[in-house]
Amino acid sequence: MPYLAPEIILTALAIVLLLLEAYGAISARSVGIWSLVGIAVAIVVTLFTEVGAEPMYFWTDPNAAEGTAGKGLYMWDATARFYKLFFLGTTGLVIWMSMESAAQPVGPKTQPIRAEFYILPLFVAAGMCLLASAADFMVLFVSLELVTITFYILVAYQRESATALEAGVKYLILGGLATAFLVMGIAYVAGFAGTTSFAGIIAKYNTPDHLPVAVALGLLMILVGFGFKIASVPFHLWAPDVYQGAPTPITAFLSVGSKAAGFIVLVRVLNEAFGPTAYATWGPALTAIAGCSLVLGNFAAMHQRNIKRMLAYSGVGHSGFILMAVLSGGVPDGPGIAQAGMTAVAVYLATYFLASLTAFLVITIVSPTPEEESIRSYNGLWQRSPLLAAALAASLISLAGIPPFAGFVGKLGAFVVALQFHHYGLFFIAAISAVAGLYYYLGVVKAMFWSEPLEVTPIQVSVPTQVLLTILIFLLIATGLCMEVFAWLVR
Amino acid sequence: MNADYLPVLLQLIVAIGFAVGSLAAAQALGKRGRDSAAKHIAYECGKDPIGPTQPRFSVKFYMVAMLFILFDIEVVFMYTWAVVFKEQLQYGLTIVVSMFSFIGILFVGYLYVLKKGALDWTHVKKIERAPVVAPQKA
Amino acid sequence: MEPILFWIFSLGMIVAGVSVILNRNPVAAALSLAVTIVFLALMFGFCLGAWFLMVIQVAVYAGAVMVLFLFIIMLLDVKEEETRTRSWSYAVMGSALALFMMCMVVLVLRATEPVKAAADAGVPVDDAQQIGTLLFTKYLLPFEITSVLLLVAAIGVVLLSLTHKRESSS
Numbered sequence: 001m002p003y004l005a006p007e008i009i010l011t012a013l014a015i016v017l018l019l020l021e022a023y024g025a026i027s028a029r030s031v032g033i034w035s036l037v038g039i040a041v042a043i044v045v046t047l048f049t050e051v052g053a054e055p056m057y058f059w060t061d062p063n064a065a066e067g068t069a070g071k072g073l074y075m076w077d078a079t080a081r082f083y084k085l086f087f088l089g090t091t092g093l094v095i096w097m098s099m100e101s102a103a104q105p106v107g108p109k110t111q112p113i114r115a116e117f118y119i120l121p122l123f124v125a126a127g128m129c130l131l132a133s134a135a136d137f138m139v140l141f142v143s144l145e146l147v148t149i150t151f152y153i154l155v156a157y158q159r160e161s162a163t164a165l166e167a168g169v170k171y172l173i174l175g176g177l178a179t180a181f182l183v184m185g186i187a188y189v190a191g192f193a194g195t196t197s198f199a200g201i202i203a204k205y206n207t208p209d210h211l212p213v214a215v216a217l218g219l220l221m222i223l224v225g226f227g228f229k230i231a232s233v234p235f236h237l238w239a240p241d242v243y244q245g246a247p248t249p250i251t252a253f254l255s256v257g258s259k260a261a262g263f264i265v266l267v268r269v270l271n272e273a274f275g276p277t278a279y280a281t282w283g284p285a286l287t288a289i290a291g292c293s294l295v296l297g298n299f300a301a302m303h304q305r306n307i308k309r310m311l312a313y314s315g316v317g318h319s320g321f322i323l324m325a326v327l328s329g330g331v332p333d334g335p336g337i338a339q340a341g342m343t344a345v346a347v348y349l350a351t352y353f354l355a356s357l358t359a360f361l362v363i364t365i366v367s368p369t370p371e372e373e374s375i376r377s378y379n380g381l382w383q384r385s386p387l388l389a390a391a392l393a394a395s396l397i398s399l400a401g402i403p404p405f406a407g408f409v410g411k412l413g414a415f416v417v418a419l420q421f422h423h424y425g426l427f428f429i430a431a432i433s434a435v436a437g438l439y440y441y442l443g444v445v446k447a448m449f450w451s452e453p454l455e456v457t458p459i460q461v462s463v464p465t466q467v468l469l470t471i472l473i474f475l476l477i478a479t480g481l482c483m484e485v486f487a488w489l490v491r
Numbered sequence: 492m493n494a495d496y497l498p499v500l501l502q503l504i505v506a507i508g509f510a511v512g513s514l515a516a517a518q519a520l521g522k523r524g525r526d527s528a529a530k531h532i533a534y535e536c537g538k539d540p541i542g543p544t545q546p547r548f549s550v551k552f553y554m555v556a557m558l559f560i561l562f563d564i565e566v567v568f569m570y571t572w573a574v575v576f577k578e579q580l581q582y583g584l585t586i587v588v589s590m591f592s593f594i595g596i597l598f599v600g601y602l603y604v605l606k607k608g609a610l611d612w613t614h615v616k617k618i619e620r621a622p623v624v625a626p627q628k629a
Numbered sequence: 630m631e632p633i634l635f636w637i638f639s640l641g642m643i644v645a646g647v648s649v650i651l652n653r654n655p656v657a658a659a660l661s662l663a664v665t666i667v668f669l670a671l672m673f674g675f676c677l678g679a680w681f682l683m684v685i686q687v688a689v690y691a692g693a694v695m696v697l698f699l700f701i702i703m704l705l706d707v708k709e710e711e712t713r714t715r716s717w718s719y720a721v722m723g724s725a726l727a728l729f730m731m732c733m734v735v736l737v738l739r740a741t742e743p744v745k746a747a748a749d750a751g752v753p754v755d756d757a758q759q760i761g762t763l764l765f766t767k768y769l770l771p772f773e774i775t776s777v778l779l780l781v782a783a784i785g786v787v788l789l790s791l792t793h794k795r796e797s798s799s
Contacts (some may be wrong), residue, residue, distance in 0.1 A: 018599065021609060022603050059770050114788070116784055127774075141771075149781055153781070153784070157788075159789055188737070213737055553704060553790060557697060560689070561779050565779065566690065567689060568772070569686070571681070571761035579760075579766070589765060590765075592773060593772065596773075596780050600684060604783055609787045609791055
């Protein structure tokens, strides 16, 4: 079935590569190349799979009453396709980064990049693609665990370094706690609704009355679980240490892929499993979370000396902006989240994807060791490699949300949604936070162009990566200039 | 309903009775009063114990335990499969295919674990032995 | 019959649970946890009629997972753990959290009827059969994903705890 193709392609490829490598048939590097080929195939297949006007459902429950419960476990629609492409693209770039860091010299305490380092992201990608199509809490939970457990392994990959171990343990324990909240929440909701299917839950609780206490509590606990995935305050405590300790490609994966996975399940649950009346429950909670994330993320990022930590806090801030776009529900008889909100979330994530992954690609090349991750190492990067400096500048300016770069489009969408749905307080906080964001993003840009470098040795960049960086810079500007590209993608 | 629990109750009585009975018998029949320091060491008649009583284990035990859990969970799924297998078979071969793909994927895991030497506790010695054979042939 | 059993099992769980917290020796604490799990399993079986769940609870949690717990305890230095002083702030925080959870459960139970209805609906006759049927018809997709999940876990175990030979990255 073509609708499950990306997941099947990725899993099958990962299993074959795992066996081939274990039995010594191919080298780690060729595993990386084959992984990229597999992702390219999955992207093409996903692009050419038809999207109908109505969502399609698979694994439908034959025993469910007509139109009431159990539309199916797996759904296929334009949103699913968009997020699948998003996750596949992220994984491709992450594997590219891993190959880039494999080419760098290995320190005494660093693990060399093994084949598993290319294979595990394929499993993560398969899990994320499933999340994009999940229409049932059962599939949602198992896929989310597939993603999270694989991340536990990847984060702790450099297990001989103390920071990596700290990152691994923090991610494992806080991740386990978040999973406990999530599963408890699902148990409350499913226990009261009598079904795990999104369609069944909304059929039961989309009434003008408020949600029953237990279901409302369950929904809030589910939000705690998702809040951890998207690294929003107060569930962000893991982010700075884990982003710093994890290998840089995995940091990029967490920052873009894991965050987007959290958002897709968030909007899916709020949209498909709960109707507008549930807004009374999740609206205030998410508003508070968004406000705290905006303020804390952006202001804490100012004081960071490590570039990965800085991007971790700025990522918390970005979660706040995206949540602002999510907060577009509560219209009586409307959907759980308005179409405008869904589009704004998708556009924001797409621009964040471009900018963040470009930044992490540059960081992978410039900072092969933890010592070189301080922002001071980026002083005078322009003199050492103009292309890397230009790429990092473009991505940081885009993250700051300055036109004509892509990030501006994303921020604009989130602000428009906030005004449309009368979140004036949040709008105000977000505006101040965006200005605070300018300070630290432009601080790095300034250091790259107007500070004297600590060392003057030029940085060599391989030709394929040069081409990729050029494409990414072009996309960052081009997408900022033509928003229609996104309008077409999420239509 | 209550009659259903009778075997359980009997077993409970036997289990508790055995434990209490053995302790009581030891207390009643054993010769008390011959208490000395030697009676309290780990091996009453043998070597003197050396080192701590709870030594730290090799991480290999942990790995085996972890892998055991993974395959233990697989067996749990197989149990439910076995219960419904015959009934589901009349609806087609889905039941067969699904379990075989499940086992197949886990078998890949087993092959991987095996090949990476996670279950091989004597791997180091094999490497040492290898060069001894080679020169004789040459 | 059931109410008496329920109270026996809950009492056992509470006593064993308190013993987990109060025991200085981690091994003893772990064994107390195993007893807690066994009582929970008994409650699944005798009070809810979920016999299969009871067996799984004992086999997987009281069996395999507890063995893993013990191995981890033995990987660590037990003596050091025993001499550690107790922190009152943790005790207060833990009690507050426990109280909060309890209030939540009471609130939910009081506010809503479905729980009682579900409890009165009767015990499942053969839960292994029911779980199996659901697992292999409706929830086939998550079941297959689980196998991938277990495969990833196996890879992780090997990758993170096996000492690799140092070799070049290529």
